[in-house]
Amino acid sequence: MSIITKAEAIKQLLDLNIKYVQALSKAQQSDLALTSSKQALADAKEQIIISVDPKELGSNAEIREASLNVRLKDKVQELRELETVHSLNQLEVNISKSTVNVFHRIVDALSSASEIE
Numbered sequence: 001m002s003i004i005t006k007a008e009a010i011k012q013l014l015d016l017n018i019k020y021v022q023a024l025s026k027a028q029q030s031d032l033a034l035t036s037s038k039q040a041l042a043d044a045k046e047q048i049i050i051s052v053d054p055k056e057l058g059s060n061a062e063i064r065e066a067s068l069n070v071r072l073k074d075k076v077q078e079l080r081e082l083e084t085v086h087s088l089n090q091l092e093v094n095i096s097k098s099t100v101n102v103f104h105r106i107v108d109a110l111s112s113a114s115e116i117e
Contacts, residue, residue: 006110013103020096027089034082041075048072 004012045068049057058064069076 004106004110006107006114009103009107009110013100013107016096016100016103020093020100023089023092023096027086027093030082030086030089034079034086037075037079037082041072041079044072044075 048068048071057067
Protein backbone atom coordinates (compact mmCIF):
# COMPACT_ATOMS: atom_id res chain seq x y z
CA MET A 1 0.00 0.00 0.00
CA SER A 2 1.37 3.39 -1.01
CA ILE A 3 0.99 6.30 1.40
CA ILE A 4 0.96 9.82 0.00
CA THR A 5 3.18 12.37 1.71
CA LYS A 6 2.09 15.87 2.57
CA ALA A 7 4.46 17.32 -0.06
CA GLU A 8 3.06 14.99 -2.74
CA ALA A 9 -0.50 15.90 -1.76
CA ILE A 10 0.29 19.63 -1.93
CA LYS A 11 1.91 19.22 -5.36
CA GLN A 12 -1.11 17.24 -6.56
CA LEU A 13 -3.43 19.91 -5.13
CA LEU A 14 -1.57 22.65 -7.02
CA ASP A 15 -1.74 20.65 -10.27
CA LEU A 16 -5.46 20.03 -9.77
CA ASN A 17 -6.03 23.70 -9.01
CA ILE A 18 -4.42 24.62 -12.36
CA LYS A 19 -6.77 22.18 -14.13
CA TYR A 20 -9.72 23.71 -12.26
CA VAL A 21 -8.78 27.22 -13.37
CA GLN A 22 -8.41 25.98 -16.95
CA ALA A 23 -11.84 24.35 -16.76
CA LEU A 24 -13.32 27.62 -15.46
CA SER A 25 -11.75 29.52 -18.34
CA LYS A 26 -13.06 27.01 -20.86
CA ALA A 27 -16.56 27.22 -19.35
CA GLN A 28 -16.46 31.02 -19.45
CA GLN A 29 -15.48 30.95 -23.13
CA SER A 30 -18.30 28.54 -23.95
CA ASP A 31 -20.72 30.72 -22.00
CA LEU A 32 -19.72 33.75 -24.06
CA ALA A 33 -20.05 31.77 -27.31
CA LEU A 34 -23.48 30.52 -26.20
CA THR A 35 -24.66 34.03 -25.35
CA SER A 36 -23.39 35.36 -28.68
CA SER A 37 -25.15 32.56 -30.57
CA LYS A 38 -28.43 33.22 -28.75
CA GLN A 39 -28.21 36.92 -29.58
CA ALA A 40 -27.40 36.21 -33.24
CA LEU A 41 -30.37 33.84 -33.49
CA ALA A 42 -32.70 36.39 -31.88
CA ASP A 43 -31.44 39.13 -34.22
CA ALA A 44 -31.91 36.89 -37.26
CA LYS A 45 -35.46 36.03 -36.16
CA GLU A 46 -36.30 39.70 -35.71
CA GLN A 47 -34.90 40.48 -39.16
CA ILE A 48 -37.09 37.80 -40.75
CA ILE A 49 -40.16 38.98 -38.84
CA ILE A 50 -39.56 42.53 -40.08
CA SER A 51 -38.85 41.60 -43.70
CA VAL A 52 -41.32 38.73 -44.34
CA ASP A 53 -45.08 38.90 -44.77
CA PRO A 54 -46.61 37.74 -41.43
CA LYS A 55 -49.01 35.41 -43.28
CA GLU A 56 -46.01 33.57 -44.68
CA LEU A 57 -44.76 32.75 -41.17
CA GLY A 58 -47.97 31.24 -39.81
CA SER A 59 -51.13 32.03 -37.91
CA ASN A 60 -50.09 31.45 -34.28
CA ALA A 61 -46.95 31.78 -32.15
CA GLU A 62 -45.98 28.11 -32.25
CA ILE A 63 -46.26 27.88 -36.02
CA ARG A 64 -44.35 31.15 -36.47
CA GLU A 65 -41.58 29.91 -34.16
CA ALA A 66 -41.35 26.62 -36.04
CA SER A 67 -41.26 28.45 -39.37
CA LEU A 68 -38.50 30.74 -38.11
CA ASN A 69 -36.50 27.76 -36.83
CA VAL A 70 -36.77 26.04 -40.23
CA ARG A 71 -35.52 29.19 -41.95
CA LEU A 72 -32.69 29.50 -39.44
CA LYS A 73 -31.88 25.81 -39.03
CA ASP A 74 -28.10 26.37 -39.22
CA LYS A 75 -28.17 28.94 -36.43
CA VAL A 76 -30.51 26.74 -34.36
CA GLN A 77 -28.18 23.75 -34.83
CA GLU A 78 -25.16 25.87 -33.85
CA LEU A 79 -26.98 27.02 -30.72
CA ARG A 80 -27.84 23.44 -29.74
CA GLU A 81 -24.22 22.34 -30.23
CA LEU A 82 -22.97 25.25 -28.12
CA GLU A 83 -25.46 24.38 -25.38
CA THR A 84 -24.10 20.83 -25.32
CA VAL A 85 -20.49 22.02 -25.21
CA HIS A 86 -21.34 24.47 -22.44
CA SER A 87 -23.04 21.75 -20.39
CA LEU A 88 -20.00 19.50 -20.75
CA ASN A 89 -17.69 22.34 -19.75
CA GLN A 90 -19.82 23.04 -16.67
CA LEU A 91 -19.60 19.36 -15.77
CA GLU A 92 -15.81 19.52 -16.10
CA VAL A 93 -15.75 22.53 -13.76
CA ASN A 94 -17.85 20.69 -11.17
CA ILE A 95 -15.66 17.58 -11.32
CA SER A 96 -12.47 19.65 -11.07
CA LYS A 97 -13.83 21.61 -8.12
CA SER A 98 -14.83 18.42 -6.30
CA THR A 99 -11.41 16.90 -6.88
CA VAL A 100 -9.67 20.03 -5.59
CA ASN A 101 -11.88 19.94 -2.49
CA VAL A 102 -10.99 16.29 -1.83
CA PHE A 103 -7.28 17.07 -2.04
CA HIS A 104 -7.76 20.06 0.27
CA ARG A 105 -9.17 17.63 2.83
CA ILE A 106 -6.28 15.21 2.26
CA VAL A 107 -3.72 17.98 2.79
CA ASP A 108 -5.58 19.12 5.93
CA ALA A 109 -5.67 15.56 7.25
CA LEU A 110 -1.96 15.08 6.56
CA SER A 111 -1.20 18.39 8.26
CA SER A 112 -3.21 17.37 11.31
CA ALA A 113 -1.51 13.95 11.38
CA SER A 114 1.96 15.52 11.21
CA GLU A 115 1.11 17.87 14.10
CA ILE A 116 0.04 14.92 16.24
CA GLU A 117 3.33 13.10 15.61
